[in-house]
Amino acid sequence: MSTTVDPNQVAVDEHPVSPFLRMDRIPHIWCPTCGIGTVVKCFATALDETGVDLDKTSIVSGIGCTGRVAGYMKLDAFHTTHGRAIPFATGLKLGRPELLVTVFSGDGDLVGIGGNHFIHAARRNMDLMIILVNNFIYGMTGGQNAPTTPLKARSSTMPFGNFERPFNLPHLAASCGATYVARWTCLHIRRLTKSFKEAIRRKGFRFIEVIAPCSTLYARLNKLGTGFNLMQFYHDNAEIRPDADTRDVDIEFQDNIICGKFVDEERPTFTEMMNEHYQQKLGDKYVPLPPEGGLLHE
Amino acid sequence: MKADPTGVLTGAHYLDGDFACGEGAMAAGCRFTAGYPITPSTEVVERISRRFPMIGGTFIQMEDELASMAAIVGASWTGIKALTVTSGPGFSLMMENIGLAVMMETPCVVVNVQRGGPSTGLPTMVGQADMMQARWGSHGDYELIALSPQSPQEAFDLTIAAFNLAEEYRVPVMFMMDECVGHMTEKVVIPPADEIEIVPRRLTAIPPKEYLPYRVEGKLIPEFARAGDGYRFHTTGLTHDERGYPVMSAECQEVCVRRLVEKIKRNTDRIVRFDEENADGADVVVVTYGITARVARMAIDLARKMNIKVGSIRLIVVWPFPEKRIRELAGKVKAFVVPEINYGQMVLEVERCAAGQAATIHVPHGGGGVHDPNAICEAILEAAK
Known part of the structure; x- marks a missing residue:
C-alpha cells in the first residue's frame, strides 16, 4: 500500500538542515539521483552536530556541478573561478585566520584545472577542509573525460573508452602532505558525516573524497542504469578498509571502491609554521596578523 | 583618514x-x-x-x-x-x-x-x-x-x-x-x-538581516560586508542580482554589468589625473606616461629651443582615459605626438578622442630600451608643420 504525500504538509514541515541552506534558492539545479545533494546534507548535519560558529565559517567553490554547493549553503559563500577555489580559500584563511574555511568542489575543478593549487595547498598543510565530490566525469559541460575517469569508462570526449590513467586522489593528497584523508561514497551517509565532523575539528589540509553518482552522464554513457543502480553498486562493491595504504586505493572501472579514513595525523599548519618560525627568528619584533584579520579602521 | x-x-x-x-x-x-x-x-x-x-x-x-x-x-x-x-x-x-x-x-x-x-x-x-x-x-x-x-x-x-x-x-x-x-x-x-591620506575599507553598518551584498539603492557602489562577521552573504562570478544570487537572463546582465561599467564611467572626472604643461596655446601636445614621459621632456625642451609651441600631457591615471581634455585640445592644436614603448596602444585612445580634429603621430619603440629624444623631437617638428 502506498501512502500519499500531501505537498502542502511537506512545505510546512521544515527540513532539519534547512537552517543551513539558502532555502530561497531551492529547488537546486542538480539532476534527479545526483549524489551531490546527499553530500551537502551530510555536511550540513556535520556543521550542526559539531556546533561550529557558522558566522565564522566560509565555503568556497569553483565551477561545475559541485561548484554550485557554495551557492546553496547559508554561510559566507564564494562561488569563484574554475579551479581556483583553493587559492581563493587560501587568501580568505590567511586574511582572517580565525575562520573555518571549507572548499567544496568537484574532481574536474579541484584536480583537473586546479590540480596545481591542490598539491601545493597540501604541501603547505594549509588550514583548509577540502570536500571533493568525484563523479568520474565533467558533468555540467556534458560528460567529458576527467582526470578521475576510470580506464575504459566512456565519456563524451573518450567515446571509445578512456585510455588515460586516472588519479588516485587519496594517494595524491597523502603524498603531498594532507593530514586527514578519507574516501566514502554518498551511500555511506553516517560514515561520511562522521568524517566531516572529524575533519571540522582537525586543522591543516583535510581532504575527503566522496564518490557520487552522475546518472545523467556517467551512468548513461556507460550503460550503468540509473542513480539507484549506482547506489546499489556502491552497496555491493564498496569495501571499507580503514588505514589502507593509499597506494592501493585506485579505482578501476566498475570495480571495488576502497573506502575509509586513510590518514589522520597532526602536523603544524602553514600559519603555525610561519608564526613559530618568525617568533624564533625575530622574537618580539614579530607582529603576527591578528586572528580577526589585518588592519581595519573605522 | x-x-x-x-x-x-x-x-x-x-x-x-x-x-x-x-x-x-x-x-x-x-x-x-x-x-x-x-x-x-x-x-x-x-x-x-x-x-x-x-x-x-x-x-x-x-x-x-x-x-x-x-x-x-x-x-x-x-x-x-x-x-x-x-x-x-x-x-x-x-x-x-x-x-x-x-x-x-x-x-x-x-x-x-x-x-x-x-x-x-x-x-x-x-x-x-x-x-x-x-x-x-x-x-x-x-x-x-x-x-x-x-x-x-x-x-x-x-x-x-x-x-x-x-x-x-x-x-x-x-x-x-x-x-x-x-x-x-x-x-x-x-x-x-x-x-598620508588613505581610504580605509569601509564595512557596512547595515545589520546582517537587512543586508544584501549588491544592493545599491540608486548609488553606484554597494556596501561591503566581510567574511566572518555574520552576514552569511553569497558572491559569485556569475551574473547576479542584488542578493548576489546567479540570475541567467539578459535583464539581470543589463543591470549587473551596466553598473560595473557605469560606476567608473560616471566617475571619470573624479578619477582621471594627468600633468598638463603649456597645452593651452600649443601647436603640438606630447602625450606620454611612465618612463617615456621623462625621455620626452628632453625632446620637448629641444623643440622649444626651435621655437615650436609644444605642450605636454602626462597620464598619471591611464584608465579611465582623460577623454574630455584630449577632445578639447584636439580642436585647438595641430597635432598630438604620442611616444610609447610599444607599436601603438595609448595612441589609439588619443587618436579616437582627437576624432580627426588634430593629427596624431605615434613614435613607437619595440622595447628593450627607451626612445632617443631626437626621434620624439623630430616627430614634434613634423607635427608642427
Whole structure:
C-alpha cells in the first residue's frame, strides 16, 4: 500500500538542515539521483552536530556541478573561478585566520584545472577542509573525460573508452602532505558525516573524497542504469578498509571502491609554521596578523 | 583618514621604484600580499616579505600567478588590503581572476612592472606594451582603473593612490610600472603617517538581516560586508542580482554589468589625473606616461629651443582615459605626438578622442630600451608643420 504525500504538509514541515541552506534558492539545479545533494546534507548535519560558529565559517567553490554547493549553503559563500577555489580559500584563511574555511568542489575543478593549487595547498598543510565530490566525469559541460575517469569508462570526449590513467586522489593528497584523508561514497551517509565532523575539528589540509553518482552522464554513457543502480553498486562493491595504504586505493572501472579514513595525523599548519618560525627568528619584533584579520579602521 | 604609522617608513630614502612601490603598499595599509617570482617585479615582494613580519602582514609565495590573483581576491573579502605583483607573462595569467575581482567588486591592487613582450620577450628590459591588456585583458565588458608612475617617488605616492581608488570604487586597480621606473634608484621621501591620506575599507553598518551584498539603492557602489562577521552573504562570478544570487537572463546582465561599467564611467572626472604643461596655446601636445614621459621632456625642451609651441600631457591615471581634455585640445592644436614603448596602444585612445580634429603621430619603440629624444623631437617638428 502506498501512502500519499500531501505537498502542502511537506512545505510546512521544515527540513532539519534547512537552517543551513539558502532555502530561497531551492529547488537546486542538480539532476534527479545526483549524489551531490546527499553530500551537502551530510555536511550540513556535520556543521550542526559539531556546533561550529557558522558566522565564522566560509565555503568556497569553483565551477561545475559541485561548484554550485557554495551557492546553496547559508554561510559566507564564494562561488569563484574554475579551479581556483583553493587559492581563493587560501587568501580568505590567511586574511582572517580565525575562520573555518571549507572548499567544496568537484574532481574536474579541484584536480583537473586546479590540480596545481591542490598539491601545493597540501604541501603547505594549509588550514583548509577540502570536500571533493568525484563523479568520474565533467558533468555540467556534458560528460567529458576527467582526470578521475576510470580506464575504459566512456565519456563524451573518450567515446571509445578512456585510455588515460586516472588519479588516485587519496594517494595524491597523502603524498603531498594532507593530514586527514578519507574516501566514502554518498551511500555511506553516517560514515561520511562522521568524517566531516572529524575533519571540522582537525586543522591543516583535510581532504575527503566522496564518490557520487552522475546518472545523467556517467551512468548513461556507460550503460550503468540509473542513480539507484549506482547506489546499489556502491552497496555491493564498496569495501571499507580503514588505514589502507593509499597506494592501493585506485579505482578501476566498475570495480571495488576502497573506502575509509586513510590518514589522520597532526602536523603544524602553514600559519603555525610561519608564526613559530618568525617568533624564533625575530622574537618580539614579530607582529603576527591578528586572528580577526589585518588592519581595519573605522 | 590618516595612514596607520606601523607601515610607514617616514624619512628620505634612496630607493628603486620596486622598493618604493612596496613601501607605498605598506603605507597604504596593505597587509596581505601573494606573488610569484618574475623579473623585473620581484623586488616589490622581496621588500614586502622582509618588512611584513614586523608590521602584522602576511606574504605568501603562491604556486603561480593564477593562484596569487585568486588569493588576493579571497583575502580582500576578509577586509584586508591585498596586493599582487607581476610582469607581462604573469599578468596574462592573472586576467582570469582580475575578471572575478571586477565581477565580485573586490578592492585590490595588481602591480605590473612591464617588460618587453610578447611571450617571454625581454625579461630584464623595459616595455610599455601591456597598457591595452590592463584595460581589456580579461574577457567580458568591464571598466577598471590603471595608473602609471614615472619615478620611484611616484611609485610610492601612486601606489597609495591605487589602494585608495580600489577601496573607493571596489575595483581591482592596475599599477602599470615599467622596468625602467622599477629599477631606477632615486630619492624617495616618505612623509609622516599623519600626512598620508588613505581610504580605509569601509564595512557596512547595515545589520546582517537587512543586508544584501549588491544592493545599491540608486548609488553606484554597494556596501561591503566581510567574511566572518555574520552576514552569511553569497558572491559569485556569475551574473547576479542584488542578493548576489546567479540570475541567467539578459535583464539581470543589463543591470549587473551596466553598473560595473557605469560606476567608473560616471566617475571619470573624479578619477582621471594627468600633468598638463603649456597645452593651452600649443601647436603640438606630447602625450606620454611612465618612463617615456621623462625621455620626452628632453625632446620637448629641444623643440622649444626651435621655437615650436609644444605642450605636454602626462597620464598619471591611464584608465579611465582623460577623454574630455584630449577632445578639447584636439580642436585647438595641430597635432598630438604620442611616444610609447610599444607599436601603438595609448595612441589609439588619443587618436579616437582627437576624432580627426588634430593629427596624431605615434613614435613607437619595440622595447628593450627607451626612445632617443631626437626621434620624439623630430616627430614634434613634423607635427608642427
